[in-house]
Amino acid sequence: xxxxxxxxxxxxxxxxxxxxxxxxxxxxxxxxxxxxxxxxxxxxxxxxxxxxxxxxxxxxxxxxxxxxxxxxxxxxxxxxxxxxxxxxxxxxxxxxxxxxxxxxxxxxxxxxxxxxxxxxxxxxxxxxxxxxxxxxxxxxxxxxxxxxxxxxxxxxxxxxxxxxxxxxxxxxxxxxxxxxxxxxxxxxxxxxxxxxxxxxxxxxxxxxxxxxxxxxxxxxxxxxxxxxxxxxxxxxxxxxxxxxxxxxxxxxxxxxxxxxxxxxxxxxxxxxxxxxxxxxxxxxxxxxxxxxxxxxxxxxxxxxxxxxxxxxxxxxxxxxxxxxxxxxxxxxxxxxxxxxxxxxxxxxxxxxxxxxxxxxxxxxxxxxxxxxxxxxxxxxxxxxxxxxxxxxxxxxxxxxxxxxxxxxxxxxxxxxxxxxxxxxxxxxxxxxxxxxxxxxxxxxxxxxxxxxxxxxxxxxxxxxxxxxxxxxxxxxxxxxxxxxxxxxxxxxxxxxxxxxxxxxxxxxxxxxxxxxxxxxxxxxxxxxxxxxxxxxxxxxxxxxxxxxxxxxxxxxxxxxxxxxxxxxxxxxxxxxxxxxxxxxxxxxxxxxxxxxxxxxxxxxxxxxxxxxxxxxxxxxxxxxxxxxxxxxxxxxxxxxxxxxxxxxxxxxxxxxxxxxxxxxxxxxxxxxxxxxxxxxxxxxxxxxxxxxxxxxxxxxxxxxxxxxxxxxxxxxxxxxxxxxxxxxxxxxxxxxxxxxxxxxxxxxxxxxxxxxxxxxxxxxxxxxxxxxxxxxxxxxxxxxxxxxxxxxxxxxxxxxxxxxxxxxxx
Numbered sequence: 001x002x003x004x005x006x007x008x009x010x011x012x013x014x015x016x017x018x019x020x021x022x023x024x025x026x027x028x029x030x031x032x033x034x035x036x037x038x039x040x041x042x043x044x045x046x047x048x049x050x051x052x053x054x055x056x057x058x059x060x061x062x063x064x065x066x067x068x069x070x071x072x073x074x075x076x077x078x079x080x081x082x083x084x085x086x087x088x089x090x091x092x093x094x095x096x097x098x099x100x101x102x103x104x105x106x107x108x109x110x111x112x113x114x115x116x117x118x119x120x121x122x123x124x125x126x127x128x129x130x131x132x133x134x135x136x137x138x139x140x141x142x143x144x145x146x147x148x149x150x151x152x153x154x155x156x157x158x159x160x161x162x163x164x165x166x167x168x169x170x171x172x173x174x175x176x177x178x179x180x181x182x183x184x185x186x187x188x189x190x191x192x193x194x195x196x197x198x199x200x201x202x203x204x205x206x207x208x209x210x211x212x213x214x215x216x217x218x219x220x221x222x223x224x225x226x227x228x229x230x231x232x233x234x235x236x237x238x239x240x241x242x243x244x245x246x247x248x249x250x251x252x253x254x255x256x257x258x259x260x261x262x263x264x265x266x267x268x269x270x271x272x273x274x275x276x277x278x279x280x281x282x283x284x285x286x287x288x289x290x291x292x293x294x295x296x297x298x299x300x301x302x303x304x305x306x307x308x309x310x311x312x313x314x315x316x317x318x319x320x321x322x323x324x325x326x327x328x329x330x331x332x333x334x335x336x337x338x339x340x341x342x343x344x345x346x347x348x349x350x351x352x353x354x355x356x357x358x359x360x361x362x363x364x365x366x367x368x369x370x371x372x373x374x375x376x377x378x379x380x381x382x383x384x385x386x387x388x389x390x391x392x393x394x395x396x397x398x399x400x401x402x403x404x405x406x407x408x409x410x411x412x413x414x415x416x417x418x419x420x421x422x423x424x425x426x427x428x429x430x431x432x433x434x435x436x437x438x439x440x441x442x443x444x445x446x447x448x449x450x451x452x453x454x455x456x457x458x459x460x461x462x463x464x465x466x467x468x469x470x471x472x473x474x475x476x477x478x479x480x481x482x483x484x485x486x487x488x489x490x491x492x493x494x495x496x497x498x499x500x501x502x503x504x505x506x507x508x509x510x511x512x513x514x515x516x517x518x519x520x521x522x523x524x525x526x527x528x529x530x531x532x533x534x535x536x537x538x539x540x541x542x543x544x545x546x547x548x549x550x551x552x553x554x555x556x557x558x559x560x561x562x563x564x565x566x567x568x569x570x571x572x573x574x575x576x577x578x579x580x581x582x583x584x585x586x587x588x589x590x591x592x593x594x595x596x597x598x599x600x601x602x603x604x605x606x607x608x609x610x611x612x613x614x615x616x617x618x619x620x621x622x623x624x625x626x627x628x629x630x631x632x633x634x635x636x637x638x639x640x641x642x643x644x645x646x647x648x649x650x651x652x653x654x655x656x657x658x659x660x661x662x663x664x665x666x667x668x669x670x671x672x673x674x675x676x677x678x679x680x681x682x683x684x685x686x687x688x689x690x691x692x693x694x695x696x697x698x699x700x701x702x703x704x705x706x707x708x709x710x711x712x713x714x715x716x717x718x719x720x721x722x723x724x725x726x727x728x729x730x731x732x733x734x735x736x737x738x739x740x741x742x743x744x745x746x747x748x749x750x751x752x753x754x755x756x757x758x759x760x761x762x763x764x765x766x767x768x769x770x771x772x773x774x775x776x777x778x779x780x781x782x783x784x785x786x787x788x789x790x791x792x793x794x795x796x797x798x799x800x801x802x803x804x805x806x807x808x809x810x
Contacts, residue, residue: 001021001022001027001030001052001053001054002019002020002021002022002052002053002054002055002056002062003019003020003021003022003030003036003049003051003052003053003065004017004018004019004049004050004051004052004053005017005018005019005020005036005038005047005048005049005050005065006047006048006050006083006094006095006098007038007040007045007046007047007095008045008046008047008048008095008098008099009040009041009045009095010093010095015087015093015094016094017050017051017094018038018040018047019056019057019059019062020036020038020047020062020063020064020065021056021062021063021064021065022052022064022065023064023065026065026067026068029068030049030052030065030068031049031052032049032050032051032052032077032080033048033049033050033074033075033076033077033079033080034048034049034068034074035047035048035068035069035072035073035074036048036049036065036066036067036068036069037065037066037067037068037069037110038063038065038066039063039064039066041158043110043112043145043158044066044110044112045110046069046072046109046110048074048075048080048098048102050075050080050084071182073102073103073366073370073387075098075101075102076387076389078391078421078424078425079101079385079387080098081424082097082101082385082417082420082421082424083097083098083100083101084097085420085424086100086410086412086417086420087410089412089416089420089782089804090409090410090411090412090802090804091717091782091785091786091789091802091804092409092410092411092412092802093409093410096409096410097410097412100382100385100406100410100412101385102385103362103363103366103382109177110177111144111145111146111177112144112145112146112172112173113142113143113144113145113172113173114132114136114142114143114144114145114148114161114170114171114172115136115141115142115170115171115172115173116133116136116137116141116142116169116170117168117169117170117171118168118169119133119137119169120169121164121167121168121169122164122167122169123163123167126160126163128154128156128157128159128160129160129163129164129169131152131154132148132152132157132160132161132164132170133164133169133170135148135151135152136148136170145161145172148161180359181359181360181362181363182363183255183363183364183367184255184256184257184258184360184364185253185254185255185256186225186226186227186253186254186256187225187226187227187251187252187253187254188223188224188225188226188251188252188253188254189213189217189223189224189226189229189240189243189244189249189250189251189252190217190220190222190223190224190249190250190252191214191217191218191220191248191249192247192248192249192250197247197248198248200212200214200215200218207239207242209233209235209236209239210239210242210243210248212233212235212239213229213230213233213235213239213240213243213249214243214248214249216229216232216233217229217249223252223254225254225256226240226251257364257368258358258360258361258363258364259361259364260352260357260361260365272309274306274309274310274313275306275454275456275458277301277305277453277454277455277456278306278309278310278313278454280452281297281299281301281310281452281453281454282310282313282314282317284297284450284452285297285299285310285314285428285430285452286314286317288428289314289317289318289321289323289392289393289428294422294426294427294428294429295428295429295449295450296419296422296428296429296430296431296449296450297428297429297430297431297449297450297451297452298399298431298432298433298436298440298441298443298444298449298450298451298452299430299431299432299433299452299454300433300434300436300441300444300451300452300453300454300694301432301433301434301453301454301455302434302454302455302456302457302463302663302692303434303457303659303660303662303663303664303667304457304458304461304463304627304663304666304667305434305454305455305456305457305458306454306457306458307397307432307434307454308338308341308397310430310432310454311327311395311397311430311432312341312342312345314393314395314430315327315346315376315393315395316345318392318393319346319349319375319376321392322390323375323390323391323392323393323427324372324375324376324377324388324389324390324391324392325375325376325377325388325391325392325393325394325395326376326377326383326384326386326388326391326393326394326395326418327342327376327377327378327379327383327394327395327397328379328380328381328383328384328394328395328396328397328404328414328418329378329379329380329397329398330380330381330397330398330401330403330404330624331380331401331403331621331624332354332355332356332380332601338378338397339352339378342376342378346375346376348374349374349375349376350374350375350376350377350378351365351366351368351369351374351376351377351378351386352365352377352378352379353365353366353369353377353378353379353382353383353386354379354380354382354383355380355382356598356601358598366386366387369386369387369388370387372389374388375388380403380414381403381404381406381414381417382414384414384417384418384421391421391422391425391427392427392428393427393428393429393430394418394419394421394422394427394428394429394430395429395430395432396414396415396418396429396430396431396432397432397433398432398433398624398660399415399431399432399433399436399437399440400433400435400436400437400440400656401624402649402653402807402808405805405806405807405808409801411801411802411803411804411806413805413807415431415440416805431449434659434660434663434694435655435656435659435660435694436694437652438652438698438701438702438705438711438712439711439712441694441698442702442712443712457667461666461667461668461669461671462666462671463666463692464634464662464663464665464666464671464672464673464674465671465672465673465674466662466673466674466675466676466689466690466691466692467486467673467674467675467676467690468676468678468681468686468687468690469484469486469487469675469676469677469678469681470678470679470681471484471638471677471678471679472679474677481577481581482569482573482574482577482637483577483578483581483635483637484675484677486675487635487637487675487677488581490633490635490673490675491578491581491582491615491633491635492582494632494633495582495584495585495614495615497632499630499631499632499633499670500608500611500613500614500615500616500628500630500631500632500633501614501615501616501631501632501633501634501635502615502616502617502618502622502626502631502633502634502635502661502664502665503574503578503615503616503617503618503634503635503637504618504619504620504622504623504634504635504636504637504657504661505569505570505571505574505617505619505636505637505638505641506619506620506623506638506641506642506657507533507568507569507570507571507619507638507641508533508544508570508571508572508591508592508593508619509533509534509535509542509544509570509571509572509573509593510533510534510535510536510537510566510570510572510573510576511533511534511536511566511567511568511569511570511573512531512533512534512567512568512569512570513531513532513533513534513566513567513568514532514534514541514552514553514564514565514566514567515564515565515567516556516558516559516561516563516564516565517561517563517564517565518556518559518561518563519556519558519559519561521556521557521558521559523541523552523553523557525543525545525546525548526548527543527545527546527548527760527761527762527763528543528545528546528548528758528760528761528762528763529758529759529760529761530543530544530545530758532548532549532550533568533570534552534566535572535593536572536573536576537572539551539552540552545758545761545762546761546762546763569637569638571589571590571591571593571617571618571619572589572593574589574617574637575587575588575589575617578615578617582614582615585614585615586612586613586614586615587613587614587615587616587617588604588607588608588613588615588616588617589616589617589618590604590605590616590617590618590619590621590622591618591619591621592619592621595621601621604616605626608628609628611630616631620657620661622661622664623657623660623661623664624660624661626664627664627667628664628667628668629667629668629669630668630670631664631665631666631667631668631672632665632666632668632670632671632672632673633665633672633673633674633675634661634662634664634665634672634673634674634675635674635675635677636658636661636662636674636675636676636677636678637677638677638678639654639658639676639677639678639680639686640654640678640679640680642654642657643680643683643685643686644680645757645810646757646809646810647757647808647809647810648705648708648710648809649807649808649809651683651684651685651701651704652685652701654683654685654686654689655685655686655688655689655697655701658676658685658686658689658690659689659692659694661674662674662676662689662692674690676689676690684696684697684700685697688700709749709772709774710772711805713774714749714772714773714774715772715773715774715778715781715782715804715805716770716771716772716773716804716805716806717770717771717773717781717782717785717802717803717804717806718768718769718770718771718802718803718806718809719733719736719737719740719768719769719770719771719785719800719801719802719803720733720756720766720767720768720800720801720803721733721736721753721766721767721768721799721800721801722761722764722765722766722767722799722801723764723765723799724763724764724765725765726765728799729764729765729766729767729799730753730765730767732767732792732796732799732800733752733753733767733768733769733800734753735792735796736769736788736789736792736796736800737750737752737753737769739788739791739792740769740771740784740785740788742788743784743785743787743788744771744781744784744785747775747780747781747784748771748772748773748774748775748781749771749772749774750769750770750771750772751769751770751771751772752767752768752769752770753767753768753769754767754768754769755767755768756768756810757809757810758810770809771785782804785802786802789802
């Protein structure tokens with residue numbers, strides 16, 4: 001028996017499975033999807049079996065699988081197909097795609113231990129061998145091979161180690177390091193069911209604590225955790241041990257679930273009657289859930305129209321038919337907020353997956369999904385790989401969000417991955433949004449996917465009134481506050497009525513840059529081609545790309561002048577000025593600086609939801625998904641933050657953010673209002689957002705895309721070359737662009753090479769070339785780009801990034 005194995009290695013060019021022989025002693029343990037250890041490049045690596053065959057390809061040497069790794073997370077067949085599709089479509093190594101589908105805490109690794117046997121057997125003419133021997137001696141004669149490699153940083157480490165081993169100077173042994181996460185096993189107790197066991201009342205007079213514990217155990221249908229039962233009766237461990245010694249109870253090992261939420265914390269689901277529009281949407285979605293061909297449906301619903309209720313009822317229908325569901329959300333913060341609705345509806349049938357869970361919580365949730373105990377999975381983009389069986393529906397909430405795009409290899413879009421997984425498993429997909437991506441809406445209008453709309457808010461609540469404030473006029477009138485006169489009046493009015501306010505600015509920190517008015521100096525990050533942001537609370541300048549920081553100067557570092565001023569607005573400044581302007585209000589801030597600790601999202605949203613805070617200041621974390629009935633005013637402090645970025649999606653992002661954040665107002669019984677402050681109030685994206693007129697924005701934006709050949713009228717591949725030396729980055733991308741042109745000829749438009757809009761990032765200079773494919777299917781151009789990439793030298797490929805369907809051009 002032979003196995004095709006995806007090897008978890010970062011070596012360039014690993015786009016196909018490798019063939020290994022299944023030894024007789026493992027023949028019953030190796031299966032498709034199994035996690036195994038295989039010899040590769042002189043050491044054992046982790047791999048995933050993707051196929052089994054009785055025949056083998058005609059190759060010189062086929063090595064044996066070393067071991068099957070117990071307790072590691074494997075891949076089921078649909079996930080194997082999805083990983084292979086991602087590797088092909090996104091031009092990513094197959095190992096990267098498989099790695100994306102396996103949670104890090106549940107993957108195993110293989111370690112190599114090196115032990116010094118006889119230093120004298122090292123070759124005297126090999127400097128590398130001598131260095132390895134010397135370091136081993138200083139470390140007590142043994143060390144992990146990776147530690148040696150990392151400490152020495154020498155070329156030719158692996159050959160030198162092999163030579164030492166063949167000469168008998170060292171011994172190398174390999175061991176499997178099992179997954180970091182383990183089941184939580186605790187001590188439990190259970191009563192022994194035997195006629196000879198006395199009743200608790202019979203022993204209460206002589207041993208009241210023993211009787212109390214025995215009574216608790218007898219009343220339980222299952223074993224009880226020992227620490228829990230003795231705490232419940234107010235006892236020490238001695239009475240419990242006495243019960244075991246007397247044969248009245250027995251010790252048992254209990255597998256305890258580490259829950260990311262407690263069902264008791266959530267209210268029971270309310271019975272809601274679907275609106276006419278919701279009923280029509282459910283009918284269309286249900287057609288793909290009932291026996292018949294599954295389909296993809298765009299649920300285009302304005303903010304507050306009840307899209308979540310449509311999701312929940314659609315999921316219920318799938319569960320009634322014995323299926324499972326995955327529900328994707330773009331932000332971890334939304335996962336936290338939506339848990340209330342999902343847990344109240346589905347209880348312990350739901351599993352939560354996201355990166356803020358502890359190692360143990362992620363392990364337990366994954367195993368619950370894998371075993372079939374959990375039927376509904378809620379989480380951000382990585383939840384698309386949840387190992388559910390019998391998948392019936394995938395929901396992609398806020399499908400337009402750029403956070404569904406993975407920034408590292410494989411650079412997949414979870415929306416596309418969700419549709420592909422649904423296709424593989426015969427499931428339906430619901431794409432929901434109040435502001436659909438241009439490409440998605442274009443598909444719907446063309447009939448490529450179904451379209452259903454929700455045009456009214458629940459209970460016919462009115463949409464908030466929107467007012468645009470021209471900040472140029474405010475500046476000319478001499479008003480220097482970040483709050484216009486109109487916004488200040490509106491905030492004061494709502495606070496006087498004990499209503500709540502959300503203030504949105506899509507930039508964290510205090511000021512976006514500092515500038516010397518004498519010589520023009522600005523604080524630039526030495527690693528990135530951007531200005532550093534001032535954080536007033538810590539008095540630090542910080543780069544929001546590489547996180548480098550340094551103390552903020554009080555005088556100009558260039559000319560020594562005192563006229564260093566702060567420009568731009570961030571959430572920290574808005575929070576400070578709101579507290580100053582409205583001293584009686586309780587102001588809280590929600591951005592990536594304030595939610596670093598586990599549970600911070602839920603804590604801040606809980607405070608605001610309970611009315612313990614009057615004003616919530618935040619970035620895009622507060623722009624979507626939140627439903628607070630007492631919020632009657634949303635103030636957009638600056639609508640221009642994303643409008644003028646060098647990205648063809650800038651107008652779309654601005655329209656979506658403004659529409660989404662404006663939709664947080666007036667979701668209760670009190671009508672809401674939105675005040676948008678802008679230096680570009682006449683821009684069509686801002687005007688359309690103020691009218692909540694998606695169609696007029698779409699009509700103007702689609703003509704811009706058509707004229708310039710951007711999606712949906714072309715597929716894009718952005719190739720980026722990065723290097724510590726600017727000239728190397730440029731020459732590499734020029735060579736790659738030349739090879740691409742040789743392969744494609746005139747079949748695609750190639751723009752560049754040119755410096756990337758963000759020309760330096762984290763110490764690396766960046767050049768890029770943009771490939772526009774206007775063909776019908778795109779496979780030919782994509783595969784030609786892959787061939788050109790494969791022809792590049794291995795060292796050059798390491799500095800090239802291929803981003804298929806990029807969501808950002810920065």
